[in-house]
Amino acid sequence: MINTNPTEKSLSIVKSAFREYYFKHSKNIEAPLRIEEREFGYMQFGSGMVRHIVFRNVGEILAVLVRDIPSDVYCSNAYYVFPSYPMQEKQWKGADLIFDIDSKDLCLSCEPTHSYFICINCGKISESKSEICLSCNTRRINRTSIPCNKCIHTLKKEVERLIDLLSGDLGIKEDAIQIYFSGNNGFHVHISDTEFHKLGSQARADIVGYLMGNSVMVESIGVRKGPEGFFIKFPKSGLAYGWRKRIACELGISQSSILKLSKMVQQKGGYDEFRTELIKTVRDLGVRIDPHVTIDIHRVFRMAGTLNSKSGLTKKRCHDLKSFDPLNDACLLGDKEIDMEIKARVKLRLKGQIFNLKKQNTRLPMYAAVYLICKGLASAN
Amino acid sequence: MYFYSSLGYLLWILSIKLGTGDLAKYPFLNEASNYIRDTHFDFEELNRPEIEHIIYRAAKKIDVEITKGIIYEELEKYEVEILTFLITLIMVKSIGLELVLKKHSLLEAIRAEKFLIEDLKREKNQQKRRLLLFKIFEDLFKFKVDIDSENHQLFKVKVTDYLERAVQFHEQEWKLINRLVHKGYVYLDADETVRLIRSELSTLIYNRVKSMTFSSLPKAIKSRVDELSIKFKPMYEVRRIYTTTDYPPCIKHALDVMAIGENLSHSGRVMLATYMLAIGKSVEEVSALFHKAPDYNEETTRYQVEHLAGSRGSRIKYSVPSCKKLLNENLCFATEKCNGIINPIQFGRNK
Ligand code: SF4
Ligand SMILES: [Zn+2]
Ligand SMILES: [Zn+2]
Numbered sequence: 153m154i155n156t157n158p159t160e161k162s163l164s165i166v167k168s169a170f171r172e173y174y175f176k177h178s179k180n181i182e183a184p185l186r187i188e189e190r191e192f193g194y195m196q197f198g199s200g201m202v203r204h205i206v207f208r209n210v211g212e213i214l215a216v217l218v219r220d221i222p223s224d225v226y227c228s229n230a231y232y233v234f235p236s237y238p239m240q241e242k243q244w245k246g247a248d249l250i251f252d253i254d255s256k257d258l259c260l261s262c263e264p265t266h267s268y269f270i271c272i273n274c275g276k277i278s279e280s281k282s283e284i285c286l287s288c289n290t291r292r293i294n295r296t297s298i299p300c301n302k303c304i305h306t307l308k309k310e311v312e313r314l315i316d317l318l319s320g321d322l323g324i325k326e327d328a329i330q331i332y333f334s335g336n337n338g339f340h341v342h343i344s345d346t347e348f349h350k351l352g353s354q355a356r357a358d359i360v361g362y363l364m365g366n367s368v369m370v371e372s373i374g375v376r377k378g379p380e381g382f383f384i385k386f387p388k389s390g391l392a393y394g395w396r397k398r399i400a401c402e403l404g405i406s407q408s409s410i411l412k413l414s415k416m417v418q419q420k421g422g423y424d425e426f427r428t429e430l431i432k433t434v435r436d437l438g439v440r441i442d443p444h445v446t447i448d449i450h451r452v453f454r455m456a457g458t459l460n461s462k463s464g465l466t467k468k469r470c471h472d473l474k475s476f477d478p479l480n481d482a483c484l485l486g487d488k489e490i491d492m493e494i495k496a497r498v499k500l501r502l503k504g505q506i507f508n509l510k511k512q513n514t515r516l517p518m519y520a521a522v523y524l525i526c527k528g529l530a531s532a533n
Numbered sequence: 534m535y536f537y538s539s540l541g542y543l544l545w546i547l548s549i550k551l552g553t554g555d556l557a558k559y560p561f562l563n564e565a566s567n568y569i570r571d572t573h574f575d576f577e578e579l580n581r582p583e584i585e586h587i588i589y590r591a592a593k594k595i596d597v598e599i600t601k602g603i604i605y606e607e608l609e610k611y612e613v614e615i616l617t618f619l620i621t622l623i624m625v626k627s628i629g630l631e632l633v634l635k636k637h638s639l640l641e642a643i644r645a646e647k648f649l650i651e652d653l654k655r656e657k658n659q660q661k662r663r664l665l666l667f668k669i670f671e672d673l674f675k676f677k678v679d680i681d682s683e684n685h686q687l688f689k690v691k692v693t694d695y696l697e698r699a700v701q702f703h704e705q706e707w708k709l710i711n712r713l714v715h716k717g718y719v720y721l722d723a724d725e726t727v728r729l730i731r732s733e734l735s736t737l738i739y740n741r742v743k744s745m746t747f748s749s750l751p752k753a754i755k756s757r758v759d760e761l762s763i764k765f766k767p768m769y770e771v772r773r774i775y776t777t778t779d780y781p782p783c784i785k786h787a788l789d790v791m792a793i794g795e796n797l798s799h800s801g802r803v804m805l806a807t808y809m810l811a812i813g814k815s816v817e818e819v820s821a822l823f824h825k826a827p828d829y830n831e832e833t834t835r836y837q838v839e840h841l842a843g844s845r846g847s848r849i850k851y852s853v854p855s856c857k858k859l860l861n862e863n864l865c866f867a868t869e870k871c872n873g874i875i876n877p878i879q880f881g882r883n884k
Binding site: 320321322323324347348350351352354355358359361362365366367368369371372387388389390391392393394395396434 | 684686687691692693696697699700705706708709710711712713714715716717718720721722863
C-alpha cells in the first residue's frame with residue numbers, strides 16, 4: 153500500500169475486501185506452469201515478506217490466500233531444483249522471460265495532473281510536486297498516481313510496440329506471449345517460449361538493450377570512421393530487417409543510397425555529430441520497459457489472478473489488449489457501501505462509474521473505497 | 534598392425550564424405566577421434582622412425598604457441614596433421630601445466646577458425662559447406678547454423694543461440710542491436726559465425742586432453758616432453774600476486790579471464806591496468822599480468838602500461854574508470870559488497 157499508516161478501520165476494510173475476493177474469485181488464480189519448481193512469496197498487511205515457499209498445486213496456494221489474506225502474492229519466474237532453499241542453494245534451472253511496462257517509465261505529460269504527494273510523516277497530501285512537506289518540513293514523501301484514460305492508452309500502445317519487436321524481430325510466436333495488466337499502472341508481458349528459458353542475465357540484458365534501442369553503432373548502418381572523417385560502407389548483411397530497417401526508414405535511405413547517407417552525415421557535421429543524433433533517435437524509437445525486471449533472473453514477480461495492494465485491482469490476463477479496460481475488467485472487488493473520508497480532490501473511473509470527489513465525507517462502493525485507501529487518498533470512517 | 538595402412542584405410546573412408554584436406558584442418562572432428570579410440574593403437578608405434586619427424590613437428594608447434602603466443606600455421610597432408618594433432622595432445626597432457634594446456638587449446642581453436650572461415654567463404658560446393666557446418670557446429674556443439682537462402686555468404690543462427698555465445702564478447706558490435714535480426718534469427722558473415730564458437734572449440738580440445746589416459750610415454754615422445762617442460766616451467770611459475778587480496782568483482786573477473794589465457798577486451802585491460810597501478814603495483818608487475826594473454830607481446834604491453842601510468846608520452850596519469858562506465862562496458866560484476874561505491878578503487882575501503 154502507498155499509505156504507510158492506514159487507520160485500523162481502513163486496514164480491516166481492505167482485508168475483508170481481499171478475503172472476499174479470494175473466496176469468490178479463486179478461479180482467477182492462474183497456476184503457473186511447473187508450479188513445483190518455483191519459489192513463492194507473499195507480503196502480509198503490516199508485516200514483512202515471506203519467501204522461499206513452495207506449492208505443489210493451485211489448491212495449496214488458495215489455502216494460504218484465504219488463511220493469511222496476503223496483501224501481495226509473488227511467484228518466481230525462475231525454475232529451481234530446490235525452490236525452498238536459500239538463494240545460493242536453489243540451483244537455477246531456467247526462467248521465463250518477462251517484461252514490465254510501467255507508466256513511471258513513460259514520462260507521460262498527463263502524469264502531473266493526476267499525481268499526489270503524500271507525506272509519510274504527517275500524512276499531508278499535496279497535488280504539486282515538492283521535495284519537502286510544507287506542513288512538517290520532513291523529506292519523506294510518497295508519490296501516488298490515479299491513471300487516466302490517456303495513461304492507459306499510451307501503456308497499451310507501448311505494449312503493442314513491444315509485441316511487434318518480440319514477434320517481428322525475435323521471432324516469438326503469438327501464442328507464446330501472454331499479456332497481463334499489472335494490477336496498478338502497467339502491464340506485464342510473459343514469454344513462455346522455452347528457448348528463452350536458458351538465457352542468463354547478460355543475454356537478457358542484451359535483449360533489453362535491443363528492445364530499448366540502446367548502444368546502437370552507426371557502423372551497423374554503414375557509417376564508418378575513416379582517415380577523412382568518415383566513409384560509407386554498408387554491412388554485408390544489409391539493412392533489410394530489424395533495427396537497421398527501422399533506422400533506414402527513419403532516415404529515408406536504402407542499401408543503394410551511399411551518396412544520400414553520406415550527405416546526411418556531412419550535414420549533421422560529421423561522424424561524431426551524426427552518431428550522437430542517431431543514438432538519440434534510436435532510443436526514442438525503442439520500447440520503454442523496466443530493464444531490471446527482465447535482467448533479474450531470481451526475482452519473485454506478482455502472480456496472475458492475485459490482488460495488487462497498491463490499488464486493489466487484479467493482475468489480470470488480457471486476451472484482447474485492444475478492448476481490455478483495466479479500470480473495469482480488473483476491478484473485481486465487491487460493491488457494499490462504505491463510509492469514507494476523502495482526503496484530496498480526485499477524479500476517478502472504476503467499473504464504468506465516474507467518481508468526482510472533493511475533500512469530503514461520503515459513501516463509496518467497496519471497490520472504490522479500497523482503491524482510494526490503497527492509493528493513500530482516503531480512509532474509512 | 535601396421536600403423537600407416539590402418540590409419541590410411543580409415544582416413545580414406547572418411548575422405549569420401551569430407552575431403553582429406555578437411556580432416557587435416559579439423560583434426561578434432563569426431564571422425565578423427567573415433568579413429569584414435571577404435572584402432573586401439575599401440576603407443577609403441579610412435580617409436581617408429583617414420584613418426585620421428587611428426588613428433589618433432591608436434592614439439593615445434595607447442596613451442597611456437599607457448600613461447601611466441603602465435604598459431605602454428607603450416608599445413609601438411611592429412612595423415613601428418615592428424616598424427617601431429619594427436620601427438621601434441623599427448624605432449625600437452627604430459628607437460629602437465631594447466632596454462633600450457635589452456636593456451637594450446639585456445640590457439641588450436643583459433644587455427645581451426647582460420648581454416649573454417651576460408652572454407653566457408655571460398656568453397657563453391659554448397660553441399661560441402663553444409664556438411665562442414667553440420668560436422669562442426671551441430672555435431673560438436675549442438676549449434677544449428679543455416680546458410681541464408683538469398684545470400685549464400687550469410688549464415689543464420691537462432692537469436693537465443695547467438696545470445697548465449699555473444700555475451701562473452703564485450704565489444705559493442707556484438708550487441709544484438711548492432712546485428713541484422715529478423716524473425717528469430719541473427720544473420721552473420723563467415724568470420725562472425727565462426728568467432729562465436731572459439732571458446733567452445735577450445736574447451737573441446739581442452740576436455741579431450743583432460744580425459745586422455747595413458748600409462749607410459751613412448752621414449753621418442755618422452756624426451757621432447759622433458760625438454761619442453763624444462764623450458765616452460767619457469768615461465769609459468771610467476772608469483773600469483775593476486776590470489777589473496779580482496780579485489781572488487783570486476784577486477785577479479787578480469788584476472789580470471791587473463792588467468793585462463795582468454796582474451797580480455799581493450800577496455801577490460803585498461804581497467805585492470807589502471808586499477809593495479811592505482812593500488813601501487815609497478816609497471817613491471819602490471820605488465821606481467823598480461824603475460825598469459827593469447828596475443829601477448831612484451832614490448833607493446835609494457836609500452837601501453839607505461840602510457841597509462843603516465844610515465845610516457847602525454848604524461849597524463851589515467852584514472853580507474855568509474856563503475857558506471859564499467860557497467861556500460863559489461864565489465865561490472867557487482868555483488869552486495871559493491872553497494873554505495875562509484876569507482877572500483879573504493880571497494881572494501883571503509884571496513
Ligand atoms: S560495482 Fe564497481 S567495483 Fe563493483 S564490480 Fe561493478 S564496477 Fe567493479
Ligand atoms: Zn508532513
Ligand atoms: Zn494520465
